[in-house]
Structures are given as C-alpha cells and as structure tokens.
Amino acid sequence: xxxxxxxxxxxxxxxxxxxxxxxxxxxxxxxxxxxxxxxxxxxxxxxxxxxxxxxxxxxxxxxxxxxxxxxxxxxxxxxxxxxxxxxxxxxxxxxxxxxxxxxxxxxxxxxxxxxxxxxxxxxxxxxxxxxxxxxxxxxxxxxxxxxxxxxxxxxxxxxxxxxxxxxxxxxxxxxxxxxxxxxxxxxxxxxxxxxxxxxxxxxxxxxxxxxxxxxxxxxxxxxxxxxxxxxxxxxxxxxxxxxxx
Amino acid sequence: xxxxxxxxxxxxxxxxxxxxxxxxxxxxxxxxxxxxxxxxxxxxxxxxxxxxxxxxxxxxxxxxxxxxxxxxxxxxxxxxxxxxxxxxxxxxxxxxxxxxxxxxxxxxxxxxxxxxxxxxxxxxxxxxxxxxxxxxxxxxxxxxxxxxxxxxxxxxxxxxxxxxxxxxxxxxxxxxxxxxxxxxxxxxxxxxxxxxxxxxxxxxxxxxxxxxxxxxxxxxxxxxxxxxxxxxxxxxxxxxxxxxxxxxxx
Numbered sequence: 001x002x003x004x005x006x007x008x009x010x011x012x013x014x015x016x017x018x019x020x021x022x023x024x025x026x027x028x029x030x031x032x033x034x035x036x037x038x039x040x041x042x043x044x045x046x047x048x049x050x051x052x053x054x055x056x057x058x059x060x061x062x063x064x065x066x067x068x069x070x071x072x073x074x075x076x077x078x079x080x081x082x083x084x085x086x087x088x089x090x091x092x093x094x095x096x097x098x099x100x101x102x103x104x105x106x107x108x109x110x111x112x113x114x115x116x117x118x119x120x121x122x123x124x125x126x127x128x129x130x131x132x133x134x135x136x137x138x139x140x141x142x143x144x145x146x147x148x149x150x151x152x153x154x155x156x157x158x159x160x161x162x163x164x165x166x167x168x169x170x171x172x173x174x175x176x177x178x179x180x181x182x183x184x185x186x187x188x189x190x191x192x193x194x195x196x197x198x199x200x201x202x203x204x205x206x207x208x209x210x211x212x213x214x215x216x217x218x219x220x221x222x223x224x225x226x227x228x229x230x231x232x233x234x235x236x237x238x239x240x241x242x243x244x245x
Numbered sequence: 246x247x248x249x250x251x252x253x254x255x256x257x258x259x260x261x262x263x264x265x266x267x268x269x270x271x272x273x274x275x276x277x278x279x280x281x282x283x284x285x286x287x288x289x290x291x292x293x294x295x296x297x298x299x300x301x302x303x304x305x306x307x308x309x310x311x312x313x314x315x316x317x318x319x320x321x322x323x324x325x326x327x328x329x330x331x332x333x334x335x336x337x338x339x340x341x342x343x344x345x346x347x348x349x350x351x352x353x354x355x356x357x358x359x360x361x362x363x364x365x366x367x368x369x370x371x372x373x374x375x376x377x378x379x380x381x382x383x384x385x386x387x388x389x390x391x392x393x394x395x396x397x398x399x400x401x402x403x404x405x406x407x408x409x410x411x412x413x414x415x416x417x418x419x420x421x422x423x424x425x426x427x428x429x430x431x432x433x434x435x436x437x438x439x440x441x442x443x444x445x446x447x448x449x450x451x452x453x454x455x456x457x458x459x460x461x462x463x464x465x466x467x468x469x470x471x472x473x474x475x476x477x478x479x480x481x482x483x484x485x486x487x488x489x490x491x492x493x494x495x
Contacts (some may be wrong), residue, residue, distance in 0.1 A: 052276045163484040168309055171300040172279040184482045220481075 003051035006038035010057030016082030056120035083135040091119035092239035135204035166192035249428040255453040301492035345492025373398035387450035
C-alpha cells in the first residue's frame with residue numbers, strides 16, 4: 001500500500017509548498033510512489049491517518065496549536081517544511097514587540113478580538129521527526145528527504161556549512177568583494193544557491209550543529225561590523241532559539 | 246625528441262588543436278582575483294598568469310561526485326563496478342599543482358590501490374607551465390622546492406622571450422608534439438635562455454620560511470604539542486574547506 005502523505009500550512013507565505021508543486025518533472029513519478037491525501041493548494045480532500053505529514057509555517061495562535069496537535073495525533077511521522085516551521089524563520093523578526101503592539105500596528109484598534117501569539121516553530125508544541133530547512137526549501141533536497149522516507153529510512157541533513165558547498169562550486173568568496181556572508185555558520189544542502197546567483201548567504205537554513213561563532217565574529221569585526229551589525233545579520237533568520245515551550 | 250620549442254604565436258593554435266581532439270581544461274579568471282580550472286576551447290579564455298585556483302586540479306582525478314557502482318534491485322541485486330572516465334588535457338598546470346598530483350599518485354597507487362583513480366589518471370594528459378616569478382605573496386613553493394619542475398607531467402612549458410621551451414616527459418607528450426605539427430627543434434639560444442630563466446629564478450625564489458627543507462618532518466614532530474596549533478585552531482571556522490582546497494588532501 002502506498003504511504004499516505006499530507007501537506008499542511010500555518011503562518012507563512014506558502015512558498016515551500018509551492019516549491020513542492022514546482023517539481024513538475026518529478027511530481028507524476030512521485031504520485032506513483034505515494035498517495036497525497038491532503039494538500040490544500042491542489043485539493044479539497046481530507047484524509048484520516050497519515051504516514052507522513054509535511055507541515056509548513058509558524059504557529060501563531062491557540063487555534064493553530066490545536067490544529068497542529070490534531071495533525072500530529074494522526075500522523076506517523078511529522079516533518080517541518082521550511083524555515084517558518086523549522087526555526088520560525090523571518091516570522092521571528094517580530095519578537096522585539098509585544099503581540100498587542102503588533103496587532104495594533106497591522107490591524108489597528110478596531111479588531112480587538114484578534115488573539116495573536118508570537119510565532120514559534122512546530123517543535124515548541126509537538127514532536128517533530130525531521131525537517132526540510134530553508135526559505136524556501138530546496139526542491140532537490142525535499143526529493144532526497146522524501147525518497148529516504150519512502151524507503152523507510154531517516155533522512156540526514158548535511159552536518160557541514162554552506163561554505164564547503166560554495167567552495168566545491170568554486171564560487172569566489174563574497175568576502176573577496178567586501179560582502180558579509182553567513183555561509184560559514186549556515187547548514188549546507190542548498191548548493192550555495194544564493195551565492196551562485198550573485199547574492200550572499202543570509203542563513204535561512206539555520207546554523208550547523210556546532211557553529212564556530214567566535215572566530216567567525218572576529219572575521220566580521222575585521223570587516224568593520226559592530227556587535228549590533230552582527231546581531232542584525234543573524235536576526236534575519238536565526239533569531240528563534242526557542243524550541244520546546 | 247625529449248625537448249622542443251614552440252613559438253608564442255603558435256600557442257593559440259596548439260590550444261585549438263588540443264580542443265579539436267577532445268576536452269581541454271585550463272585556468273580561467275572568475276573575477277575578484279580568483280581562478281578555476283574549467284573547460285576551454287581557446288587560449289584567449291585562459292589566464293596563464295593565474296594564482297592557485299580555488300580548487301586544485303585534483304578535482305579531475307577525484308571528482309566530487311562519481312558513480313562507483315550500478316545495481317538493479319529488480320534483477321537479484323546485480324551489481325556492476327563503474328569507472329566514469331573521459332579523455333582530458335590539463336593545460337597550464339603550475340609546478341605546485343604538479344607536485345600535489347605526484348603526492349596523490351603515490352598515495353593512491355599504494356595498496357590497496359584506488360583503481361578508479363589509477364584508471365582516470367591514465368586518461369589525463371598533463372601540460373605543465375613554469376612560473377618565472379611568484380604568483381602572489383602567499384606562495385611557499387620554494388620552501389618545498391616545488392618552484393622548479395620535478396616531473397609528473399607529459400609536457401612542460403617554460404616561457405622564453407618569444408616562445409616556450411618544452412620538456413617532453415612521456416610517449417603521450419611526444420605524440421602530441423608530433424601530431425600537432427606546431428613544434429620545432431630546440432636551438433642553442435633557447436637552451437641558453439632556459440638556463441638564464443633558471444638562474445634568475447634562483448635569485449627570486451628563496452625559501453619563504455627561514456627553515457631548512459630537510460628539517461621540516463622533524464620540526465612537525467617536535468612541535469606537535471606547541472601552542473601555535475592552539476592559536477591557529479582558535480581561528481578555525483570548522484568549515485572543512487582546508488581539505489577541499491588542499492592539492493593533496495582527500
């Protein structure tokens with residue numbers, strides 16, 4: 001029997017689900033191997049028990065917590081899909097204000113019924129079996145992770161930094177052109193996509209297991225960054241730190 | 246013939262000839278003062294006065310990804326060893342990288358031999374290029390005496406005033422010289438120019454670190470517990486790139 005797979009979204013831009021749908025060449029082969037029983041972006045079907053749930057987005061309200069727990073309860077395995085679900089991603093940028101301030105700034109005072117909590121990753125509320133990092137996720141990495149799951153193996157994420165992938169592609173280091181890059185701290189797996197396209201790494205995949213922050217900050221300081229500048233770099237995607245609550 | 250000459254005006258024709266026979270790889274500029282070995286079809290694409298490339302030419306001897314084994318689960322797990330190999334000419338390899346390849350040859354031909362490496366190596370033609378001066382201020386080739394050719398190539402080019410002195414080391418190199426029809430016999434004047442180049446290099450290339458070559462292994466042994474390694478370790482980002490970019494690490 002084909003494994004039953006569901007895709008779910010919470011607070012986020014849904015770009016990670018879209019990345020899955022953009023795998024047009026592979027999608028038809030994939031549905032031969034699994035049964036997609038829930039995927040709101042393409043179907044109104046709703047399933048019951050699931051083998052694998054891919055969950056996108058951060059958790060921002062009591063209703064979202066309840067819905068997430070219900071998905072967890074009927075899923076054999078639950079995977080965080082993308083940075084918002086995995087580390088809170090850029091959603092965490094709002095944590096410098098209170099939730100009342102945020103609601104007030106965005107919706108004004110007239111909608112007092114909105115009950116908003118600071119966004120948190122899935123892991124703050126339920127057991128997460130694995131994750132597909134990135135903002136958005138990398139389609140090839142998603143396929144590799146799915147392939148592992150379909151043959152009942154636990155997928156493994158790279159333990160090395162983006163820096164290593166970048167070097168293997170022989171991309172000139174962004175520091176050579178005076179541009180700060182989070183590649184030395186950030187978990188690989190994206191094939192240094194942003195640097196290959198002329199940008200720099202902003203750390204969307206989260207940090208490697210044991211980042212060597214000290215020596216890295218010294219390099220940033222040598223490039224003229226203040227402590228606040230360094231924190232601002234890290235805040236873009238790596239603010240969270242809050243897991244189980 | 247163990248030596249030959251080629252006029253500078255014919256170097257572009259030589260690269261075109263090589264490219265017409267198969268894949269040619271040479272140093273190409275990436276901007277920001279960086280270079281990499283990449284496929285070329287003409288001399289104009291290359292920068293022969295390059296500093297060491299981001300990755301050394303070992304990437305052609307040990308590709309980052311290669312198929313070692315093919316199997317078909319449907320057919321009783323039938324397995325077949327595979328060697329993915331292509332004919333390749335590596336053009337313009339400096340003596341530092343040639344020394345690196347020679348180290349790898351020693352390691353991988355030792356038992357247990359790495360058959361994939363050994364087979365691939367036989368399909369690579371190495372054309373070396375001598376440095377007349379330092380490529381940059383970070384080189385330490387003279388300390389390890391690798392600023393001079395020590396073999397490990399099929400052909401080796403040393404720049405003279407209007408041509409290149411070519412040392413022919415292998416049968417493959419000799420065939421290439423003959424088939425291209427672009428080389429000429431060495432003249433006494435060319436020999437004299439080569440000697441002049443080597444004399445001038447003796448003045449330019451001095452051991453960059455004030456130690457004796459023969460002391461290096463002993464110094465490493467004796468300083469194993471030195472604080473210097475802690476100080477260097479404190480700067481380490483643990484990115485693993487030292488291994489990636491090293492001409493001999495694998």
